[in-house]
Amino acid sequence: MRSLASIVLGFESLVLALVTPVMISVADVRPAVAVPVCIGLAVLALLATGLLRNRVGYALGWVVQAGAVGLGFVVPVMFVLGLAFASFWVAAIVLGRRIEEAKKAQQAHTG
Incomplete structure (x- = not known):
């Protein structure tokens, strides 16, 4: 589960960093607001990636998704991208748990 979740958060951090110039040039958001918000979320995503060994990492991951x-309230296309990444996040958690359960069942069966 952790590897799938870290992939999602890693890619999402790149997208969040790239949203900064979009917010500044397209949405006319002041750089003093756009930079801390977008780069802050990107750094939070990377921090969450590093903390995925604990529940704290997953909680931070949910904060990043939100x-x-x-x-999207500032840059409407982020509704689409944000929901896409939130969907990937949910899929990573669900599929990751299924993979872990299958591995445990396989180990119990063979060992």
Whole structure:
């Protein structure tokens, strides 16, 4: 589960960083606001990636998903991107748990 979740958060951090110039040039958001918000979310995504060994990492991951979707109120295309990444996040968690359960069942069966 952790590897899938870290992939999602890693790519999402890149997208969040790239949203900064979009917010400044397209949405006319002041750089003093856009930079801390977007780069802050990107750094939070990377921090969450590093903390995925604990529940804290997953909680921060959910915060990042909410923040990414929330950026849609400023840059409407972020509703689409934020929801896409939130969907990938949910899929990573669900599929990751299934993979872990299958591995445990396989180990119990063979060992």
